[in-house]
Amino acid sequence: MAELKLRGISKSFGVVPVLHDINLDIPDGSFVVFVGPSGCGKSTLLRTISGLEEPSAGSVLIGGEDVTEFDPSERGVAMVFQSYALYPHMTVEQNLGFGLRMGGMPKDQVAARVADAARVLELAPLMDRKPRQLSGGQRQRVAIGRAIVRQPKAFLFDEPLSNLDAELRVQMRIEIAKLHQELGATMVYVTHDQVEAMTLADKIVVLRDxxxxxxxxxxxxxxxxDNLFVAGFIGSPRMNFLSGTIESIAGQTAQVKAQDFDGSAIAVRLRGSAAKPGDSVTIGIRPEHFVDDTTTSLTATAQVVEQLGGVSYVYATGRNDAKITIQQKGHSRIPAGSAITIGIDPAACLAFDTAGQRL
Structure with missing residues (x-):
């Protein structure tokens, strides 16, 4: 396995810049996830690591060696794509060993590596089947196994679960997490799904533009x-954002009045900023940080209530159609259309300036 380092990576397609001066260290044995909206450059960055894209500037180091000019086959990495790309006329066993056989590896070594990958991924009962006889999750496991047999320095995953249904995605997330624990391999994983990022990663890298x-x-x-974008992107349901004005500041705590909701001023912790009374800010409150205590509270009107069994979500509005999402444990007793007063955990509230940066 190996440490990956990116130094000053930039990439343009013609006159269109896609990556801007990316500097990143990926420790040996870590699981790093690139996450962000479509078009943010996460797949391009992964393809740059693999050698499928050449950077316009900067360098890629794998295991301390500068591989920027190396072909993909010379970098010692294995990539798993969104498409399974299995050979339909070959069995699972033949698909797993095909690359090794084409590389001239002795048959006994190929068989040993294939058997080891089959054990890790629990593919032994499927070895004589062809891809058309497999489920989507089984095909993806074969694609991962084809990477494992190469014994690469690092595994690169480009949205490998996007073609699976919701239940299979959960199952395969567990399988990939177990695989990382067993192999102790360096893994870099690209997804637009922040739930995958939260459940799989040792470190998340959030990209935008x-x-x-x-x-x-x-x-x-x-x-x-650090900013509104990350706050809104990480977490499901997303963080609530309320427009507010700072009324007073004492130490590292600001009293902020929400503009579109009636209620008491909200105590918001600061990180040592130059904020001052009268400043316009955005208050960030996650749905689970609404509480029963009404010492610090907002009033709103419940519009829709989702009862999901173990948890409920109340979608409410204030003035100017400002919206909040409230998470409650178990069954909510709030009827749709009713006026509500909901408490807030002030210790969990964040504040952002007009540029979207954390205060």
Whole structure:
């Protein structure tokens, strides 16, 4: 396995810039997820690591070696794509070993590596089947197995679960997490699904418009987002954003009045900014941070209530059609159309300036 380093990576297609001065360290044995909306450059960045795209500037280092000019086959990485790309006329066993056989590896070594991959991915009962006889999840496991047999320095996954239905996606997330634990391999994974990012990653790299917005552990990004984009992208349902005005500041706490909701001023923790009374800010509150205590509270009108069994979501509005989502444990007793007063956990509230940066 190997550490990956990106230094000053930029990429343009003609006159269109796609990546902007990307600097990133991916430690040996880590599981790093690139996440962001469609078109943010995450797949281009992964393809640059693999050698399928040549950077316009910067360098790629794998295991301390500069591989920027190397062909993909010389970099010691294995890539798993969204498309399974299995040979339809070959069995699972033949698909797993095809690349090794074409590389001239002795038959006994090929058989040993294929058997080991089959054990790790629980493919042994399927070895004589052809791709048309497999489910989508089984085909993806074969595609991953084809990467495993190469014993690469790093695994690169480009949205590998996008073609699967919801239940299979959950199952395959578990399989990939177990695979990482067993192999201890360096893995880089691209997805637009922030739930996949939160459940799989040691470190998440959030991209927007070809730039790194923030990187860190899933919990760090969830609890301490640097800006409105990261705060809104990480978390499901997304964070609530309320327009407000700072009334007063004491130490690292600001009293902020929500403009579109009646209720008391909200105590919001600051990170040592130059905010001052009278400033317009955006308050960030996650749906689970609404509480029964009404010491700090908002009033709103419930519009729709989703009862999901173990959890309920109340979608409410204030003035000017401002919207909030409230998460409640178990069954909600709030009827749709009713006026509600809901408490807020002030310790969990965040504040962002007019440029979208965390205060």
């Amino acid at each position: 070809g730039r790194i917005e923030q990187q860190g552990s899933p919990i760090e990004l969830y609890d301490e987002p």
